[in-house]
Amino acid sequence: MKSKLLALQYYPKIAVVLVAALLIRLLSLALYPLMDTTEARYGEMARLMSETGNWLTPQFDYGVPFWGKPPLQNWLSASFIELFSNNEFFLRLPHFLVGLVVLLLVVKLAKTFAINGFKVATMLTTTVAFYVCMGTVMTDMGLLLGLTLAFVSFYLAWQGQYLWGYLGFIGLAIGLMAKGPVAIAIFGIATFLWLLWTLGPIKMWAQLWLRIPLFTGLLLLLALTMPWYVMAEQATPGFIQYFIVGEHWSRFVDSGWKGDLYGSAHDEVRGTIWIYFVAACVPWSLFIPRGLYRLYQKANVLIEQKARQETGHEASQATEEYQQKGFDDFTKFLLCWMAAPLILFTFAGNILPAYVLPATPALALLIAYAWRNQQISQFVMISSSIPLLLITALVVLNSGVSKEKSDKWLLNQRVFDLPVYYWFKQPFSSRYYSEGKAVVVNDEEQLQQLNLRPYYIVVSKQQLKEQDVLESCLLESETRKKVLILCGEH
Numbered sequence: 332m333k334s335k336l337l338a339l340q341y342y343p344k345i346a347v348v349l350v351a352a353l354l355i356r357l358l359s360l361a362l363y364p365l366m367d368t369t370e371a372r373y374g375e376m377a378r379l380m381s382e383t384g385n386w387l388t389p390q391f392d393y394g395v396p397f398w399g400k401p402p403l404q405n406w407l408s409a410s411f412i413e414l415f416s417n418n419e420f421f422l423r424l425p426h427f428l429v430g431l432v433v434l435l436l437v438v439k440l441a442k443t444f445a446i447n448g449f450k451v452a453t454m455l456t457t458t459v460a461f462y463v464c465m466g467t468v469m470t471d472m473g474l475l476l477g478l479t480l481a482f483v484s485f486y487l488a489w490q491g492q493y494l495w496g497y498l499g500f501i502g503l504a505i506g507l508m509a510k511g512p513v514a515i516a517i518f519g520i521a522t523f524l525w526l527l528w529t530l531g532p533i534k535m536w537a538q539l540w541l542r543i544p545l546f547t548g549l550l551l552l553l554a555l556t557m558p559w560y561v562m563a564e565q566a567t568p569g570f571i572q573y574f575i576v577g578e579h580w581s582r583f584v585d586s587g588w589k590g591d592l593y594g595s596a597h598d599e600v601r602g603t604i605w606i607y608f609v610a611a612c613v614p615w616s617l618f619i620p621r622g623l624y625r626l627y628q629k630a631n632v633l634i635e636q637k638a639r640q641e642t643g644h645e646a647s648q649a650t651e652e653y654q655q656k657g658f659d660d661f662t663k664f665l666l667c668w669m670a671a672p673l674i675l676f677t678f679a680g681n682i683l684p685a686y687v688l689p690a691t692p693a694l695a696l697l698i699a700y701a702w703r704n705q706q707i708s709q710f711v712m713i714s715s716s717i718p719l720l721l722i723t724a725l726v727v728l729n730s731g732v733s734k735e736k737s738d739k740w741l742l743n744q745r746v747f748d749l750p751v752y753y754w755f756k757q758p759f760s761s762r763y764y765s766e767g768k769a770v771v772v773n774d775e776e777q778l779q780q781l782n783l784r785p786y787y788i789v790v791s792k793q794q795l796k797e798q799d800v801l802e803s804c805l806l807e808s809e810t811r812k813k814v815l816i817l818c819g820e821h
Contacts, residue, residue: 352462
């Protein structure tokens with residue numbers, strides 16, 4: 332009775348935190364500009380898809396195909412541009428909605444093990460990586476949705492709900508359309524390690540064939556993904572070679588890969604992904620050691636109780652299980668799921684903090700499972716800290732920091748409807764906020780020709796000192812590094 336009373340007092344508070352956190356994230360979608368480089372780039376690509384009507388091949392610029400990622404992210408944001416409007420809120424909104432679907436899937440799996448849905452959903456929502464990415468224009472939320480659906484479906488199918496196996500293959504198809512074969516790699520690593528850990532190298536294959544619709548599921552996966560890959564290669568020959576070999580092999584093994592068509596590679600120390608995981612998944616990543624200890628103790632207590640209760644053959648079997656000790660199968664599954672992306676990217680230097688995102692649902696489930704029947708001390712305060720940090724970040728961004736991360740403010744200072752040019756370098760945010768009209772100028776001869784008519788140009792403060800041809804221009808606005816000036820006859 333006492334535990335039920337505590338639950339009645341405890342879980343409503345968690346529900347309030349969850350709803351508040353989600354509402355704050357939803358409202359925040361419109362409160363800051365698209366930032367360079369990632370978000371502004373994908374926002375501009377979605378705008379291009381909507382403007383040009385080319386829904387087959389994402390474009391890096393007008394007439395320039397983007398071979399770096401499949402189109403799911405662009406389809407999502409471009410669809411909302413078509414349905415509603417072209418602004419930050421509607422570009423980000425589909426990614427927020429994808430996050431809500433991920434939460435529902437995690438709650439579905441949690442209820443199978445009598446884990447409170449509000450608790451696990453609040454943990455996942457207030458994990459920093461998830462909270463940030465669920466409102467960010469990027470490819471990672473699509474990958475997260477696909478992998479979460481695949482993992483949840485796999486485990487439910489393994490428990491006897493066979494039809495969920497087909498949903499698992501649909502999840503892998505979503506991953507392939509969001510980010511490519513990396514979805515298969517992460518899922519394969521996790522499930523292989525779990526099957527090997529729980530069943531051994533021989534028995535696992537027979538059980539896999541019995542419980543998962545491998546053949547028909549694979550046909551479904553191919554039917555959902557192959558048409559686009561074939562059409563994309565036909566539309567822009569060379570896509571498959573670049574995407575499969577370049578993006579998924581060369582980029583992985585060579586941090587300084589020179590073949591990148593769309594930017595520069597990152598070169599981090601091997602194993603940095605584990606540091607990213609701990610940092611990007613606070614506060615709940617800090618609970619892992621204690622959570623694992625609790626799960627280990629709980630599993631072994633149950634095995635010991637079973638050994639005492641059973642008789643005959645069952646008693647000897649239970650005693651053997653107790654002597655082996657260890658985690659239960661669900662804990663092992665969550666550990667393999669959580670570790671899979673970290674294991675994969677341990678051997679890569681070209682990584683970003685967002686690469687840990689596929690591990691976040693497993694982390695939330697693991698911690699919630701460890702404290703399944705007990706409260707976490709100061710849970711409300713801990714989970715509330717992340718939305719409060721977002722509010723603080725928004726205040727800082729809107730105090731002027733965003734001016735350095737996006738050209739929205741600078742371009743909004745234009746008084747006249749004149750052409751806009753950039754000297755040598757043009758950020759993605761300038762393309763988006765000028766609706767693709769800003770143009771790059773590469774030499775002084777072009778500048779002299781432009782002076783025949785009025786125009787705006789954005790240059791760095793250092794470049795402004797070096798260009799005599801801009802001396803007659805009028806300074807309109809400036810940030811810490813850039814200036815917007817009005818040139819030509821006016």
